[in-house]
Amino acid sequence: MVLEQIDALVATGRSIGRGEAGRLSIGFCTSISAGNLRSTLLDFKKRFPHIEIATTERPRALLMNALRSGTLDALVVTGEPPQSDNKTLRLWSERVLVAFREDHSLAEHDVVRWTDLRNETVLLSHHDPSREFEDLIISKIGSADDRPRIDRHDVSRGMVKSLISMGLGISLVMESDMGAKFAGLVYRELRDGTGSSRIDFSAHWRPDNENPALHGFLQLLSERYPSPASVE
Numbered sequence: 001m002v003l004e005q006i007d008a009l010v011a012t013g014r015s016i017g018r019g020e021a022g023r024l025s026i027g028f029c030t031s032i033s034a035g036n037l038r039s040t041l042l043d044f045k046k047r048f049p050h051i052e053i054a055t056t057e058r059p060r061a062l063l064m065n066a067l068r069s070g071t072l073d074a075l076v077v078t079g080e081p082p083q084s085d086n087k088t089l090r091l092w093s094e095r096v097l098v099a100f101r102e103d104h105s106l107a108e109h110d111v112v113r114w115t116d117l118r119n120e121t122v123l124l125s126h127h128d129p130s131r132e133f134e135d136l137i138i139s140k141i142g143s144a145d146d147r148p149r150i151d152r153h154d155v156s157r158g159m160v161k162s163l164i165s166m167g168l169g170i171s172l173v174m175e176s177d178m179g180a181k182f183a184g185l186v187y188r189e190l191r192d193g194t195g196s197s198r199i200d201f202s203a204h205w206r207p208d209n210e211n212p213a214l215h216g217f218l219q220l221l222s223e224r225y226p227s228p229a230s231v232e
Contacts, residue, residue, distance in 0.1 A: 021050040024213040027063040027072045028055065029128040031157065034179025036092045036201070036225075037076055044220050051213045060128045067206060073214045074205040078129040086204045089218065091225045093198040096136060097178070097187045099161065100170040104186075112188040114140040114197075120148040121169035123160050132199050133172040140192055161185060174199065 024044075032038040032055075045053060056063070056072060060079065066072040067086065076091065098112050106112050114137075122137070124130040134150065141147045151169060153160065160171050161182045178187055190197050203221055205214060 021048075022211065022213040023052040023054060024074075024211065024217055025054040025056065025072045026217075027066060027075045027077075028057060029060050029063065029077055030174055030201070031176045031180060033176065035094060035174075035176025037176065038179070040220065040224060043224070044217055047220065048213070048216055051216070059126075064204075067204060070206070070209075073209055073211050074203055074217060076201060076203050078132055078199050078201055085207075087207050089203040089221055089225075091201045091203055091221065093200045094175040096133070096190050096197040096199060097173050097175060098170055098190050099164055099173050099177075099185050099187050101164060101167065102184055102186045104170070106170075106188065107186050109188060111191050114190060114192050115146065117141070117148040117170075118146050122148045122150050123163050123169040123171045124150055124152050125157055125160050126152055126154045127156065129174065129199060136172075136197055136199075140197065158182075 026041075028037060030037060032041065041053060041055075044051075056066065058066070060075075060077050063072065063075050063077060067075055098106070098117070100106055106116060109116070117137075118141070122133075124133055130152070137147055137150070149169075153163065155163075157173070157177065158180070161180075163169065164171055165182065165184050172190070173187065203218070205218070
């Protein structure tokens with residue numbers, strides 16, 4: 001019995017060393033109800049069934065602190081966190097959509113233009129990626145007089161959808177948010193003269209992280225998103 005236990009421990013140690021077992025902690029500030037992050041995690045779990053995946057959803061600044069302290073192995077976030085000492089892998093991009101009640105006048109349109117938002121109230125969470133949404137509004141609608149009113153709420157993205165259903169305004173969402181159905185809400189793609197608007201995602205990790213499970217995750221990301229992804 002003792003020898004069997006020792007053999008099992010040795011086998012487990014070898015599996016961990018090869019990145020086939022262990023634990024991987026991933027932080028993100030986006031939805032996993034649909035989209036590339038969800039499919040990537042499902043693919044990783046299928047490829048490495050003995051690796052425990054621990055996920056954390058927090059604002060980007062808190063995630064960066066957790067990465068710096070070693071609490072998290074990797075982040076998948078929008079934007080460019082200002083941490084030059086971390087490794088970065090550019091990943092996918094997602095379309096930006098507008099969400100509103102199904103009885104809203106914009107529901108008649110198959111596509112919504114940024115200029116259509118002029119007289120609207122846009123509800124944004126204090127959490128990411130709201131900063132990117134606000135930057136897009138400013139860049140797409142040059143005149144301050146033509147921009148929609150922005151109401152910020154210290155709530156989750158799911159709660160913002162509840163506020164929309166109450167008729168308090170509309171909101172901007174990522175393409176992956178469409179996987180979480182919410183009764184009475186509809187989504188339309190936002191466009192301007194150049195086409196759809198998109199927000200980029202990237203992975204970040206510490207170069208001194210020697211967790212073998214992290215290597216497997218990064219390898220999977222490189223395979224799934226080889227171009228224009230690049231390691232910096």
